[in-house]
Amino acid sequence: MGDNLVQESFAPAAAKVEPGQASVGLTGRPSYTDAQRRELMATAVKAKDYSYSPYSKFRVGAGLLTESGKIYMGCNVENASYGGCICAERTVYVKAVSEGHTRFPAIAVATDLDYFAAPCGMCRQFMAEFGTETVVILTRAGSTEEYQERTVGGLLPESFGPKDLQ
Numbered sequence: 821m822g823d824n825l826v827q828e829s830f831a832p833a834a835a836k837v838e839p840g841q842a843s844v845g846l847t848g849r850p851s852y853t854d855a856q857r858r859e860l861m862a863t864a865v866k867a868k869d870y871s872y873s874p875y876s877k878f879r880v881g882a883g884l885l886t887e888s889g890k891i892y893m894g895c896n897v898e899n900a901s902y903g904g905c906i907c908a909e910r911t912v913y914v915k916a917v918s919e920g921h922t923r924f925p926a927i928a929v930a931t932d933l934d935y936f937a938a939p940c941g942m943c944r945q946f947m948a949e950f951g952t953e954t955v956v957i958l959t960r961a962g963s964t965e966e967y968q969e970r971t972v973g974g975l976l977p978e979s980f981g982p983k984d985l986q
Contacts, residue, residue, distance in 0.1 A: 826889065850927040851955060852885055860885055860957060861964045864930035867893040867908065868962060874898060881930045882908040884916050885953060887923035892916045909943040924950055928957040928967075936960050936968045944976040 831986070852860075854913040863883030871879035873896055894912025898905045906914075909929060916924070927947065931937045936958040939947070947954060952973030962968050 821899075824884055827931050851953075856885055856889075856891075857926065857928070857957060857967075858964065859883070859891060860928035861928060861930070861959055861967060863893050864908075864928040864957075864959060865964060867912075868930045868932070869895075869896045871895040871908070872897045875900070875902075879932055880908040880914040883928045884912040884924055886916055887925065888919040889942045889961070890916075890921070892919075892921075907940060907943050911947050913946060917950075922950055924954050925955060926955040928959065930959045930962050932961060934961045938970070938975055941976075943947045944972065945979060946982055947972045948976050948979040953977070
């Protein structure tokens with residue numbers, strides 16, 4: 821387990837954060853509440869149902885929390901040309917950014933896999949553009965009971981970003 825692991829896999833009964841209290845990120849600042857985490861996970865699971873994945877059958881849903889507290893939903897959308905496919909994580913970020921949001925405390929990702937599937941490299945780089953401290957909540961088989969939390973920076977250490985273009 822690396823230093824970038826926020827919390828190990830666990831069911832809510834073993835959670836270190838009491839319901840209604842803020843989850844504290846690596847910076848020590850409150851990032852979101854337990855209730856918001858549950859809502860993000862439920863949103864990601866629901867978004868997965870809207871996945872357009874006729875080729876791979878790999879359904880992914882995402883729920884993204886903005887700094888203002890609004891939650892956006894996104895799913896993966898495949899295309900026959902494959903290069904035109906967009907992952908759920910990028911879909912939900914584009915949706916939120918197109919409505920003026922650029923700061924995100926957390927994103928939840930849901931798949932049908934029975935393990936915690938992390939975002940692809942392209943999505944990690946895309947998310948890093950908006951902050952490496954964003955917490956990525958991974959679910960297992962669409963569960964809203966079991967999860968892992970990692971930071972974008974933990975998933976993509978030493979990422980290239982806006983600071984590199986100054």
